[in-house]
Amino acid sequence: MSRAETGPGSLYHRLTVYVLFLILLLPLAGTLLYSIATSWSASILPSGLTFKWYIALWSDPRFLTAFGQSLLVCVGALLLSVVLILPLLFVVHYHFPRLDALMNILILLPFAVPPVVSSVGLLQLYGSGPMAMVGTPWILIGCYFTVALPFMYRAITNNLQAINLRDLMDAAQLLGANTWQAAFLVVLPNLRKGLMIALLLSFSFLFGEFVFANLLVGTRYETLQVYLNNMRNSSGHFNSALVISYFFFVLVMTWAANRLNKDKA
Amino acid sequence: MSFVSVEHLQKNYASTPVFSDINCRIERGEFVTLLGPSGCGKSTLLRCIAGLTPVNSGKILLDGQDLVPLSPQKRGIGMVFQSYALFPNMTVEQNIAFGLRMQKVNGDDSHKRTAEVLALVELQEFAKRYPHQLSGGQSQRVALARSLVTRPRLLLLDEPLSALDARIRKHLREQIRQIQRELGLTTIFVTHDQEEALTMSDRIFLMNQGRIVQSGDAETLYTAPVDVFAAGFIGNYNLLDAQSASRLLQRPITSRLAIRPEAIELGLNGELDGEVRSHTLLGNVIRYRVQARGVELIVDVLNRSAADLHPNGQRVSLSIDPSALREVA
DSSP states (O other), X not given: OOOOOOSHHHXXXXXXXXXXXXXXXXXXXXXXXXXXXXXXXXXXXXXXXXXXXXXXXXXOHHHHXXXXXXXXXXXXXXXXXXXXXXXXXXXXXXXXXXXXHHHHHHXXXXXXXXXXXXXXXXXXXXXXXXXXXXXXXXXXXXXXXXXXXHHHHHHHHHHHHHTTHHHHHHHHHHTTOOHHHIIIIIIHHHTHHHHHHHHHHHHHHHHTOOHHIIIIIGGGGOOHHHHHHHTTTSOHHHHHHHHHHHHHHHHHHHHHHHHHTOOOO | OOSEXXXXXXXXXXXXXXXXEEEEEEOTTOEEEEEOOTTSSHHHHHHHHHTSSOOSEEEEEETTEEOTTSOGGGSOEEEEOTXXXXXXXXXXXXXXXXXXXXXXXXXXXXXXXXXXXXXXXXXXXXXXXXXXXXXXXXXXXHHHHHHHTTOOSEEEEESTTTTSOHHHHHHHHHHHHHHHHHHTOEEXXXXXXXXXXXXXXXXXXXXXXXXXXXXXXXXXXXXXXXXXXXXXXXXXXXXXXXXXXXXXXXXXOOSEEEXXXXXXXXXXXXXXXXEEEEEEEOSSEXXXXXXXXXXXXXXXXXXXXXXXXXXXXXXXXXXXXXGGEEXXX
């Protein structure tokens, strides 16, 4: 994009943006450098570069298991929330628009209670009795579902409000579509954008979640963040490699999702 | 037997009635307009006919068949919405073919019929575009084509022109009417714009507060309003109460009086003395406010030449065509 604007104002704006970027990227760049350094203690720059920490990390079966388990729990929770929230949103907005106000309060509850407090409650409820599932991935999936709820609900609601749901449904029905056909052929494809944004946001948040994972399940079903915590006494280079790998993964995911989400035409 | 006949139709929202006893008949091929202020129930009536809103009681007969128990999919009715309601994820072509796809019309036939209606609304070269690449007028023509392709028995238009700018609106108005005549399609058009109603319709149903106040052709509605509401809604009638009317005409009048502004003539030797208070140029018409015998009247005069303009404060005399006086209840 080329803009005719020049002069001190433009320079100031650009400088602000660059400084902001620098502040945000500096810790990450430091971590990256540390993760590929042979050793870096008493000098300004590392003494040598190596990939051995990455090789060690990606050949550690415990890391690979944790990575896979994190992925599984996140995808499970997101699948559950799509299957439950999409129809819920549809019903609320199409049949009971007045419930939207109530829903807006309900979806904030997972954020209103601090994770440490709610995990104590969850331990009490699901620690024993007929629903004993503390220490299994199931409780994490359920718990992550509630965490993802606000992201999913808000993003999809905004999308729904932008597409004029009622008129689209009416038009489709008058053209001979039943409710299911109208929902799948007309409404759902137009929610793709909101849905993708919601999924991405929730995924990046849940993939890095630590408090619930550590308190509810811990090492019995080790996820990525719990693994990172357990490895805190090992080499700092190793941990840096872990953080960068994790960050890179989320970055690639986001990029891929954005590519898929590009507008047709 | 009329093609469409609505009998004793009643609709409540919660416990408040929108309308309680609507009766109307529409002939095959007629273009009928439901005209009224917002909230008068005209759109609700249209949605009831389409089946998008359930009715409480009454009958809607289309070609002798009662529509009330049928779902909207089975009524054979096409509808165009104010918001266009085009499917954003489909191209113009896919939008139009959607109805045929639902009816499982085979590919070749579907393609042919889609091309036909695209030609009818003059949008052949836009077939591959997406709705967000179209202007408002084009979008509404696509919506019209989409509702025509399934060959509906009845076409409903819910304020289709209200979101468009004036020039496009006039053009599309003529195009809709022309297509409707060509296809001989029975059509119900909803609007709050009297000009649209007067220029397009075979017949107008004027609605207010859930009732059909008056029905008739444009001529009748314009020149012979049945009550104060009709006179106030259509045209720019001078509405005088009985007392002012008696003073103006110098004879006892017992009801309210409506006088069309263009039925009063401004001249120099009429029977009524008055004084110009102000004037507004509307283009081809100049609208004067004239005070006569303590009554303020609106008078419309054709704008023939600038030399004829009466300045504010000028003494004029008025003559009122007695046949244009309407006593309204």
